[in-house]
Amino acid sequence: MDMSAARPIDRWFASYSGDHRNATNQAIHVVAVPAIAWSVIALLWCIPPLLPWFQYGIWAALAMFGAWAYYNRLSRPLGIGMLILFFISGCLCRLLEDRIGLRGLLFSGIGVFVVAWIAQFIGHHIEGRRPSFLTDLTYLLIGPIWVLAKLYRQFGWKY
Structure with a gap:
């Protein structure tokens, strides 16, 4: 593939994939990257709101919106997939907050x-x-959509 003519997402994925060729490392990433993404959302969820009419979770919501806007700009289909995953993550955080409290969610x-x-x-x-993120911090955002793109490819979905 001529990388100069490729979409930005294809260039990001080609570079990221170059650091993730080993099958074991890829398998670890398929589990660990979504886990890290959820844990960051959960940690942001626990930051107290600055204004009294906001609820816990506002910082997580703002971060998820920012990440979604970036993903949606790179690829509309992956943006939709990440929107669904962010919604599920937010629901899980809210459920856990209700069941085990903010302290339990934090831990x-x-x-x-x-x-x-x-x-x-x-x-x-x-x-x-x-x-990869040691060369460019943007790869911290690329990891989750790289994993999602692997799932899309398994189903034959275009991104």
């Missing part, structure tokens, strides 16, 4: 974050390559 988010990042670094150790 769940921290636990998932730590375990998933340890898995990521184990995967990159197996791969023998350093994580």
Whole structure:
């Protein structure tokens, strides 16, 4: 593929895929990247709102909206998929807040974050390559849609 003529998302994926060739590392990423994404949402959910008429979760909602706008600009089909995943993540955070409280949600988010990042670094150790985000922090946003694009390809869906 002529990378100069490729869409920006194709260039991002080609570069990201270059750091994720090992099947074990890819399998780890398929689990750990969504876990990290959810844990970040959960941690943002727990930040107290500045204004009294806002509820907990406002910072997570703003972050999800910003990320969704970026994803939707790169690829409308992946943007729709991420919108669905963000909605599910928000619902899960709200449910957990109701069932185990903000403190429980906070500790769940921290636990998932730590375990998933340890898995990521184990995967990159197996791969023998350093994580992509060490060269460009944008790859922290690319990881979730890279995983979603793998799912789309399995179903034969275009992105």
